[in-house]
Amino acid sequence: MILSKTAIGLLCVLLLFSIFMASLLNLIATDHNFYTEANNEGINYTKSLGNKYGAISDSTENIVWFLQISDIHISIFRDPGRISQFQQFCDNTVRRINPALVLATGDLTDAKAKDNLGSSQVKTEWVYYHNIIKESGVTDDTIWLDIRGNHDNFNVGTLHSQENYFRNYSVQGIVHAKSYVYYLDKNGVRVAFLGVDACPEPGLRRPFNFIGLLDEEEQETIKNLKLEAETKADHIVWFGHYPTSCILSMEKDSQRLDLRKLIGSSHGSQAYVCGHLHSMGGLVPKMYTKQQRGYLELELGDWKDNRMFRLAAIDHGHFSFVDQKHNTWPLLLVTNPKHAKYVMPGREPLHLVPESTHVRILAFSDVSVTNVQISFDKISWMKCRHTEGPLYACQWLPDLFKTGLHTLYVKATDELDKEAFIEHPFSLDGTLLNFEIFPRILLMLDAGVVFQAIFGTLLLVNVIPLVVLRLQRYPPKYHRRLPYRLWHHVLRRVWLLSKIDRIFYPIVLYAIYIPIGPWAIGELIDGYIGVVFAWGIVIKGTLLPEPFTYMYGSVQMMFVQIPLIFVLAYCLENRLFVYNLRGLKLLLRNFPFIFLLSIQLLLAYFFWLEYGTMAFLFGPLRTWSIALTVLLWYKTMTLPPDYCRKLIKLNELPS
Template sequence: MIFSKAALSLICVLLVLSVFMANLLNIIAIDHNFYVENNDVGENYTKYLGKKYGQISDSTQNLIWFLQISDIHISIFRDSGRISQFQQFCDTTVKSIKPHIVLATGDLTDAKAKDNLGSSQVKKEWIYYYNIIKESGVTQYTTWLDIRGNHDNFNIRSINAQENYFKNYSIQGSSHSKSYVHIVEQNGVNMALIGVDACPDPGLRRPFNFIGILDIQEQQTLQKLKNEAESKADHIIWFGHYPTSCILSLEKDSQRLNVRELIGSASGSQVYVCGHLHSMGGLVKQMYTKHKKGYLELELGDWKDNRMFRLAAIDHGLFSFIDQKHNTWPIVLVTNPKHARFILPGREPLQLIKDSTHIRILAFSDVKIESVKISFDKISWMKCKETDGPLYVCHWLPHLFKTGLHNVYVVATDEVGKEKALQHPFSLDGTVMSFGIMSRIMLMLDAAVVFQTIFGTLLMVNVLPLVVLRLQKRPPRHFRRCGWRMLKSLWLLSKIDKIFYPIVLYAIYVPFGPWVIGELIDGYIGTIFAWGILIKGTYLPEPFTYTYGSVQLLFVQIPLLLVLANCLDNRLFGQGLRGYKRLIKNLPFTFLLSIQLLLAYFFWLEYGTISFLFGPLRTWSIVLSILLWYKTLTLSPEHCRYLIKLNDLPS
């Protein structure tokens, strides 16, 4: 059977898509079993924890809890509620919950100019952050562990530069300029918290500060911190600003530390908590996953717009958490039995749940908790007994729930009548609940690879169709109904050397040549390429440049091809167009030119006049577009007659 070209093309596309989907599903798969793959290590570790903690009963021992807040974005230019409500968080929330630790995982300040485009450190924002924490007095009874985010690193020449206010106006900055470890021994629990600072050095102004970079020195530091944590603690909590999908490790002598491998290599590692992605603007509100190494990664929604924070606990070696909106009381966290979605075989003593005697619940409010009750069927309710502190317990018979997935319903009420109802799924036989597909994609893929793939695809879309059409001797015969005329116009456009070669050469230039030469940091000239940035004699492999280039290709270069094809069609076959009709036909180019001018203007606001003048990607492409448009409209009569003859050829 002889296949047509269209059928063969479709088969090739389907094969490429199937390979892509297979690789994608393999990367984000969580149907792995860390415990089976690491049976000896995992079994020995969980047995050790089981012997250490013993039976889970109504005792308040072997329990520790902490808070996380991320992406505070304190700003003196917008949304004063961030500051006032952050003050409430310190004055009321932290004091009501009394956590052993508070983690502040980056973007402590906004560092954006009043126009929302320029970016630089604002000392007054840092003073607000520091004074609120100190004046609230929370550091007198809890340990505040903060770390930098990309906004805290905007426009910073070096880690020791004067404008790096994190050193003087954060809680940990004076002691730990970058990554560090903090050991906690409290209430029978030994826990290490490792802060991962992946901020690039130097720190560029936005937008080229989206991806975190671990240089060789920082990789070695993290390895030492991990070794120290393993030797001193049973549980390791990793925290940082960037998700692991947004952290790039530099390579030296063919060696590179993979941050996911590092976290997973420690037997005590249970979770990596982070921020940065802002729950994708609320589109992925619960961005959680379990990595192939058997630990959790939990991105926390931002404080900036959503006022979110996280309560987490380790109870007899079991890690639990709940994300909560500010000023919403009561707060309820079930620590035993553990939530079925977040069980960690080989990393926590799950066997203790089956032999436990009590359900254990942490309940907090800004006033006294009046009652906590539970039910397995929403019909018969049992009142929990209050112990010392916020722990509420209720006797249960776990053997009644040996198999399958079950739910325990919790209702907590405080003395002013505020009520919190919670449905908590659990399983004792290892039955698991799935994680959302978007959560897995956002946290398990490599952002750098995604950016490069999108850029490469758009680059091919920009060039390959035009090259293929140029090689075709006769007019295309596909898409006769909807796209035939545009396709034919593109085919004719590809035959014009003065149009074809500039477009192809520009597309070849984009992945290799410099895009911008300008003041990327105050006082320092740098050069931006697709593959990275050169500044201060340093090479920064910032993959976000590919996204910047993708915007140019998607919203400028590809539309330019269509606009030029439309102009050519009008030039050849629209001789009768006069007056307003001719004006309307030129509106697409006017709109495209407006987009280009707007993009160039934004870049001028972000990086200044030098980058605007020496900007082949943004500014110079405007000149190229105008020239190509002008050449299309002013084709010589001889050239027009030649193209019309080509158009009349049979398909």
């Protein structure tokens, strides 16, 4: 049986889609058995940890806890609550929880202009950040580890430039300009907190500052810090602003540092905690995954809009965490048994859990906690004994839960009768819970590759159909069914448009220019002229391979260049088949063109606010495309009568 062209095309599409989905699922797989891959090393490491910590009982030893806060975005222009509630966090929350340290993972200040488009460092915002920490006295009893985010790097020419206020107004910037490590040795637990500063140098104004960049020097620094941490600590907690999916390493000797591989190469690495993505505007509130090397990557929701912070603990070598909204009490964290979703074989002494004698829970409130209870069936509740500090313990019989997945229910009450209730799944035989698909995609793929793929796809969509239609000798045939008939009607108009040289060649040539030529020339940093290309940005004699340019170009392709083809096809129909239009009718007929032109003007205006007059005037992507749109519309609407008659005859050819 001979297959039709449609069937063959459909099979090809399905084949390509299947290959794509198989590759995607392989990239975001979280069931990669790191422990089996490094079996001997994992056994030796976890056995050594188990021997060091001993049995898990109700002892208050061998446990430390810490906090994380991210994307504070202190601003003098918007939402004063960010500042006042951040002060509350330092004054009250940190004092009540009394962590060993606090991680502040970037975007400490907003650095955005009053119009919300321009971007530059605002000294007053840094002074607020500095004074709140200083006046609260939070650093008297707690270690504060802060690191830069992309907003803290807007319009910063060099690390030593005057605009780099992180040096003078942060806690760690005076000592550590970029990546660093801090060692915590407390209560029998030795942890290295390794901060990764991936802010590019120079730091451009927004939006070309979304992807982190590790240059050759920083790659070597991080490697050395990791080697040092392995010798001085039992556990490594990595922290930074950008997720690993948003960090690009520059090539050195035709090789690039694989940050995920570097983190995962040490059995002591338990987690990489970060911010930056703001939980995708709250759409992905639990953006967690286990990377294929076996460690956790945990993005924390922002303080900016959602007032989130994280409590994490290492208890007898087991890493646990919970994310909490500010001023929500009581706060509970189960540290034994370990949450089933977040177990890390080969990195934690998991064999201690089935041998443990007590369930262990950290409980905090802004007033005294009066009662903590647990249940394995929500019918019979057992009261936990308060040991010391925030630790509550309750005896249990692990042998009753040897196989399968089980749920521990915990509820706590404080003296103001505020209650907290959590469900905590666990297993003792290695039964795992799956991570959600969207967090895995956002944290496990390479954002730069995704941006390039989107840009390339839109570029092909802009060019190939137009070229194919131009090569087609006869017009697409009409279909009897209404939806298909409407589509083929549009397709026929685009086919006619592709036959007009003065329209076809400018559209195709401009589409070819976009991935090759410069998009804008302007003052990308105060005092420095730079050139923006699709494949990177040239400034100060340095090429910054900023992949977000592809996303910026994708916006142009999606909302301007591709719609332009259909708008011109619609205008061509008006020119060929609609007569004697005047006044309001003429205006309504040209509404699609006016709407498209308005979008372009708005995008160009935003670009002017972001990068100034020079970039606006020398901006082939945003500004000059307006002139191209107007020119093509004018040429379409003023086609000579002879040319119009020729096109009408083409339209009348049999399909």
